[in-house]
Amino acid sequence: MIKKILFILFAVLIVGYLAAVLFFFKDRKGVAGVCKQVEVVITDSLERHFITQKDVIEYLKKTNQYPAGKKSEEINTQLIENALLKNEIIEKAEVTGTISGKIIIVISQKMPILRIFSPSGSYFVDEKGQTMPVVQGQAIYVPVATGAIDKDFATTELYKFALFLQSNDFWNDLTEQIYVRSKNDVEIIPRVGRHRILLGSLDDYEDKLGRLKLFYEQVVPKMGWDKYSVISLKYRNQIVCTKK
Numbered sequence: 001m002i003k004k005i006l007f008i009l010f011a012v013l014i015v016g017y018l019a020a021v022l023f024f025f026k027d028r029k030g031v032a033g034v035c036k037q038v039e040v041v042i043t044d045s046l047e048r049h050f051i052t053q054k055d056v057i058e059y060l061k062k063t064n065q066y067p068a069g070k071k072s073e074e075i076n077t078q079l080i081e082n083a084l085l086k087n088e089i090i091e092k093a094e095v096t097g098t099i100s101g102k103i104i105i106v107i108s109q110k111m112p113i114l115r116i117f118s119p120s121g122s123y124f125v126d127e128k129g130q131t132m133p134v135v136q137g138q139a140i141y142v143p144v145a146t147g148a149i150d151k152d153f154a155t156t157e158l159y160k161f162a163l164f165l166q167s168n169d170f171w172n173d174l175t176e177q178i179y180v181r182s183k184n185d186v187e188i189i190p191r192v193g194r195h196r197i198l199l200g201s202l203d204d205y206e207d208k209l210g211r212l213k214l215f216y217e218q219v220v221p222k223m224g225w226d227k228y229s230v231i232s233l234k235y236r237n238q239i240v241c242t243k244k
Contacts, residue, residue, distance in 0.1 A: 035067040035075060036101035048109045050089045050135045056107060059087055067103045075103070088132045114162040115142055118149040127166075129159040143172075147180035157183070157202045164206065171209060193225035194244075200234035208233040215239050 040053040060066040065083040067075045077095040084093035084107065092108045110132045112124035124132045124140070131151060143165060145158055158178070165171045177189040188197040199208055212233055220227075230242035 033072055033101050035070050035072070035097075035103050037103070038066070038068045039102060039104045041104065041106045043106060043108045048111065050109050050132075051087075051107070056084070056105065059084070072097075077103070080105070088130070089135070091126075091128075112140055112142055113166050114154070114158060115140070115144045116149055116154050116158075117144065117146045118154070120150065125154055125159050125162065127163070129155045131155065143175050143178060145178040145180060148182055149180050153180070153183055161202050161205055170213065193220075195225075195228050196230050198230060198232040198234055200232075211237075211239055 038057065040056045042051065042053065042056075045052075057066065060080065060083065063083045063086075065080045067080065075097070077097060080095045080103075081093045084090050084095075084105070089109055090107055091110045094106045096104050096106075098104070110124075110126040110128075110130065112132060113127050114125040115134075116123050116125060122134055124134065124142070126132050131154070143162060145154070145162075149158065158180075161178070165175050174190050174192060175188055176191040179187040179189060181187070184201045186199045186202055188199060190197060197212065199205060212231065215231070227243065228241040229244045232240040232242075234240075
């Protein structure tokens with residue numbers, strides 16, 4: 001009988017404990033009482049320096065989502081995340097709360113792969129094809145694209161081309177600038193040699209650059225880098241060169 005009573009008491013304690021855990025942790029993003037502290041963690045701060053902890057706090061204050069001093073019922077962590085993700089520098093944001101009254105904000109930043117200079121402004125395109133603003137004082141070494149570029153072209157065809165360049169050490173090292181006269185008239189200005197590379201449109205750019213690489217490997221060693229002023233890849237299965 002005593003064992004049975006003890007078993008029942010133990011079971012009640014377990015159920016009560018589990019109920020308490022579920023109450024406090026049913027939403028990991030909840031915070032108990034009043035938010036006493038906000039901790040901002042930028043996971044890639046050693047590699048990327050586009051946003052600081054101070055920037056995040058100021059941004060949340062500006063958007064009226066800074067949780068410090070607010071009661072738990074006034075804090076919506078999903079709204080805080082949504083506000084942070086509207087910042088064009090932030091790639092990911094996770095906001096969680098603790099029962100001690102702390103809000104923890106974990107952020108990762110976007111990674112640019114292309115710098116755009118166009119009549120509509122200057123900005124970066126990141127590795128997922130999204131735009132991000134230029135951060136003053138940050139030197140970021142990525143290919144530069146100039147000319148008649150709208151954001152749709154920048155985040156679609158140019159973005160895919162920039163991804164290809166980034167994934168290929170040879171072309172990434174060679175390409176200094178991409179000049180866009182129109183969507184069907186794109187040029188590359190290389191770091192080596194005094195010539196321009198005419199791609200035409202960006203259709204079949206892998207095939208075009210494959211032909212150019214063969215040209216560099218087989219012809220340039222014999223003729224030299226400065227023999228030609230223009231190398232055109234516009235025509236299928238051809239390379240047309242203009243001598244200086």
